Amino acid sequence: MIKLILFLSSFTIMMATQNFAQDFDFSKVKSCSPKKKIPHSKKLLKDLTWLNFEPTQITSADIFTIQNINEKHKTTDITFIGHNTYLANCAGYNREAISKKLSLSLRQGLSCLSHLNRHRRKDAAILLSFLDSRYSSPLVIRCELNGANEYMGRDTYPGWDNEKTINGIASAFVCTNNLYPSAIFSKWKLNKIISAENTDEASTFFHELLHLLGYLHMDKDFDSWGYDFVYQVIGCCFPNSINRELNPVMDLEHSCNRLKKMRRRI
Ligand SMILES: [Zn+2]
Numbered sequence: 001m002i003k004l005i006l007f008l009s010s011f012t013i014m015m016a017t018q019n020f021a022q023d024f025d026f027s028k029v030k031s032c033s034p035k036k037k038i039p040h041s042k043k044l045l046k047d048l049t050w051l052n053f054e055p056t057q058i059t060s061a062d063i064f065t066i067q068n069i070n071e072k073h074k075t076t077d078i079t080f081i082g083h084n085t086y087l088a089n090c091a092g093y094n095r096e097a098i099s100k101k102l103s104l105s106l107r108q109g110l111s112c113l114s115h116l117n118r119h120r121r122k123d124a125a126i127l128l129s130f131l132d133s134r135y136s137s138p139l140v141i142r143c144e145l146n147g148a149n150e151y152m153g154r155d156t157y158p159g160w161d162n163e164k165t166i167n168g169i170a171s172a173f174v175c176t177n178n179l180y181p182s183a184i185f186s187k188w189k190l191n192k193i194i195s196a197e198n199t200d201e202a203s204t205f206f207h208e209l210l211h212l213l214g215y216l217h218m219d220k221d222f223d224s225w226g227y228d229f230v231y232q233v234i235g236c237c238f239p240n241s242i243n244r245e246l247n248p249v250m251d252l253e254h255s256c257n258r259l260k261k262m263r264r265r266i
Pocket residue numbers: 004005006007011207211217230
């Protein structure tokens with residue numbers, strides 16, 4: 001399992017097996033995407049008001065899916081929030097607020113990408129396919145609990161420069177046979193992510209979903225300042241969330257122009 005950690009101003013990459021031991025293998029990095037955009041995606045992207053997550057009653061038709069999530073993600077704490085998307089381990093958190101923030105983040109990011117050019121519209125269209133059970137495995141948003149991974153967002157990471165405190169906010173799990181497409185959020189940061197308006201945390205949900213499309217921080221497609229695809233999307237589509245002091249060069253116009261020229265990962 002590959003784990004991509006988002007930092008406030010810097011980033012690194014590590015891999016963990018399901019018990020979060022370190023064991024990195026770059027050859028396993030791949031997109032979770034079904035590589036197929038859903039029909040009528042252009043129409044769906046035109047007006048995204050339909051994209052609204054909220055905790056929803058699970059019906060008997062979903063039992064099989066729930067069992068599979070239970071098996072893969074090793075938890076029985078599973079909440080369906082619509083559009084092929086499930087919260088895992090989030091019972092101790094405000095699930096309504098998480099769903100609402102996810103809706104807003106996705107609408108903003110998808111709308112922005114779809115208006116840039118046809119390449120970015122295809123990225124947006126493929127991201128939509130995660131939200132439809134006919135085209136993708138369930139999408140799982142995991143809330144971090146006390147446990148093996150509780151360092152995320154607070155502690156010093158073993159092997160990392162001892163002087164630095166790891167500021168991880170969230171990680172995307174690039175798909176393997178063991179997990180469904182998913183992202184996990186730091187318990188130290190989750191409340192801030194949910195309530196964030198104009199901070200780096202505001203774009204976190206969309207940042208992690210971009211990783212599921214196969215865009216990684218180690219891609220070679222950097223701009224001259226070293227910003228990769230994911231950070232250019234944040235610079236262009238979530239301009240108010242960029243910390244200008246830490247990222248003075250990430251202005252909106254530069255990021256949007258750069259994005260138009262970048263390769264598609266899938
Ligand atoms: Zn990242």
